[in-house]
Amino acid sequence: MIAPKQILDVARIQHEPYQGSDGYEVYLTAGNQLVGTHRMLSEFRSQSKYYKGWQSHHILETQDLERLHIAQLAPDRDNQFCVLLPERAHIGRINSVLRRQAPIGTVLSPRSLLGAYKDAYGLVGDYCAGGERAIRQELVSIVEASLKLYRVI
16 A cells, blocks of 8 residues: 655655644645645544635545546555645636546546646645745645556656
């Protein structure tokens, strides 16, 4: 099973355990993003007064793991790699672009799917004061590293 730390290392993203995570396995990236498994981020968010209303977004979504026939290699949904995002960035931007460019049920090559993620993550903005470019680059690097680890690119 591929763990978040392994993906961060393959993606060459600087990261450290987030000091305010109170025992949850949450990492802070160089781009100021909070990442971890869906379960860890959800539990952390529920205990934090600063992140109420934020959402755990699967960086490489479950339906895309299924689309690429690699879901059986991935951890269950609760243990997949996620980033903590404000709701507006998650639903209003990322999900809307991904659904438009990579509709559920369509067949796409790994490279085409990666292109859809690049477009979606290009619109997330500077939601955490890490710099728009750094945020986008980290998210895309995580998708690329995941696809490499699953041996589809």
